[in-house]
Every structure is written in C-alpha cells, then in structure tokens.
C-alpha cells in the first residue's frame with residue numbers, strides 16, 4: 001500500500017505517518033524505482049497501534065519502548081497508561097475544585113484567600129507525588145505468602161492476620177454482582193475471599209510483581225495498577241472498598257487523601273473496611289512503644305518506626321465528618337479494623 005492509501009484507511013495524514021517514520025517507529029520499505037514507501041499489512045497494523053496509543057496520550061518514546069519490549073504485554077502497558085491518566089485527572093480535579101473555592105471567596109480578602117488556597121493545592125500536589133515504595137514490594141512478591149506465616153524474632157506483625165481477614169470478610173455486606181475494590185491487594189488474600197460470593201473483585205496495587213502474583217493465584221480478580229492517592233476508577237463505581245495491611249505504608253497526611261479517594265469511588269450506601277496496623281490514638285501509640293522499649297524489644301520499636309501505623313481515632317473522625325456510620329474492632333494492641341458505611 002502507498003502512504004496516501006494507508007493514511008486514508010487509518011484516518012490520519014501522510015505527514016503524521018512520515019513523522020512516525022522519522023522517529024523510527026515504523027520503517028516501510030521503499031520501492032527501488034521511485035523511492036515510494038510501500039506499506040505491508042504488518043506495517044499498517046503497527047501504525048494502527050501507534051495511532052491508538054498516541055490517541056490515549058502515550059508519548060512517542062514510551063510507544064517505542066512498548067513496541068520493542070517483548071516482556072510486557074499490551075494490556076499491561078494500557079493499565080500503566082490508565083494509572084498515569086488517573087493521576088493527571090485527579091490533579092486536574094484538585095485544581096478545578098480550588099478554582100471553585102477561589103471563586104466562592106469573599107471579595108474583600110480575595111488576594112489573601114486565593115493565595116492561601118493555592119498553597120493548599122500545592123501541598124496536596126506534593127503529597128500526591130511524594131510517595132515512594134521504600135520497602136520494595138516488587139521484590140517481596142514471590143515470597144510474600146510464605147513470609148506472613150513466619151513470626152519475627154520478638155515481634156510478629158502478622159499475629160491475627162487470618163482472624164483480621166476473616167472478620168473483614170464477614171463484616172462487609174456484599175451481594176452477588178456487587179463490585180468490591182481491594183486497595184494494596186498484594187497477592188489477593190483478602191479480595192479473593194469475596195469471589196465465592198460472586199462479587200466482582202477489583203484489585204489495585206502499586207507493585208507490578210504483586211499484581212502478577214495475584215493474577216496467577218486468582219485469575220478471576222480484575223487487576224489494575226494504581227495508588228492509594230489516585231485510585232484508577234471513576235467516581236461512584238463500587239459497593240465496597242477494602243484494604244488489609246497496606247494503609248500503614250503511607251504517611252498520616254497521605255492517609256487522609258487516601259480516605260477521600262475511597263469516598264470518591266464508593267457508591268452511596270457503600271462500605272469501606274480497613275484492617276491494618278494502627279494504634280487507638282497518639283497516647284496509646286506512646287504507651288505501646290514505651291512498653292516495648294522498657295522490655296528492651298528494639299525489634300518491635302524499629303519495625304513500628306519504619307512504617308506509618310495509623311491513629312485509629314483520626315480515621316474514625318474523618319469518616320464521621322464525612323457522614324459515615326463507623327464501627328471499630330481491635331484484634332490486638334497494634335491491629336484494628338475500621339468499618340464505615342456511607343450514609
């Protein structure tokens with residue numbers, strides 16, 4: 001096929017096709033007699049992929065990587081791109097909401113108020129961008145299920161793990177056909193419990209390797225790459241949002257944005273259930289840490305200080321302020337459940 005025919009078939013222009021050729025994404029052979037480009041069926045297919053990826057915002061360099069990298073499937077790349085677009089979309093939403101608040105501000109103090117709102121927005125942007133996986137969950141994925149069964153030397157974070165997952169499963173009320181989002185799904189130990197009730201389970205995780213492992217164990221779970229701070233779902237999509245042993249990997253200020261994200265994706269009357277490492281409040285945290293310290297249990301103190309155990313009372317306050325009915329349950333000194341129903 002000649003360039004004009006290809007352009008017509010793919011609803012693009014010869015100029016665009018030449019651009020992708022210049023960037024090295026396609027290389028049609030040239031006829032020896034007149035140097036006209038000749039496109040094979042395969043070239044046209046490749047070009048249609050390039051155009052589709054450009055249309056959903058994938059940069060040219062990333063397209064080159066996708067086309068050259070045999071290890072990652074197209075579905076995985078699409079998933080990564082969706083996650084990146086959700087991050088942008090949520091940033092745009094924050095900006096639009098800030099403009100709305102700026103417009104609502106009274107005329108007298110408009111300059112100060114607009115500045116204060118812009119600084120709040122800046123802080124939110126920094127929080128959303130600041131998270132790093134300092135635990136390297138990709139590396140943990142292969143052995144995760146085995147490791148949770150092992151007890152630490154003098155401190156076992158997974159004490160009551162099975163009880164906590166069972167309690168969350170019996171607490172959250174979901175029906176056949178409902179959708180349930182498991183955030184920080186890891187290898188799927190909580191989310192998979194809902195499959196037998198014919199609930200549609202969507203698992204989100206920031207770690208590609210955890211998602212891969214989860215997919216191997218539970219092919220019926222829909223997996224999406226994503227983050228607590230930019231959930232890869234549109235608004236009001238799920239009846240339930242659950243999370244186990246994941247929230248303590250984000251800081252307190254990030255947790256509040258994460259709760260707002262859960263609230264965004266959960267439908268009216270929806271439920272949120274979090275089981276995680278947390279203290280009842282700041283005083284409780286101090287008491288527990290002091291007790292470990294006095295007992296000379298530095299393993300426990302270091303493990304706790306390496307992560308961000310929540311203040312349960314702050315989570316409860318947030319949900320109540322946002323019109324949720326909240327119930328809590330303690331499994332042990334460091335492990336609790338927060339169950340919240342959207343009114």
Ligand SMILES: C[S@@+](CC[C@H](N)C(=O)[O-])C[C@H]1O[C@@H](n2cnc3c(N)ncnc32)[C@H](O)[C@@H]1O
Pocket residue numbers: 131137183184185186187188189190204205206207210226227228229243244245246249250
């Ligand atoms: C300790 S594992 C828990 C896995 C599983 N929920 C369970 O109960 O066994 C923590 C998981 O949370 C994920 N995670 C940590 N921080 C996250 C974040 N900010 N956004 C999304 N996932 C996160 C990790 O990649 C990991 O898979």
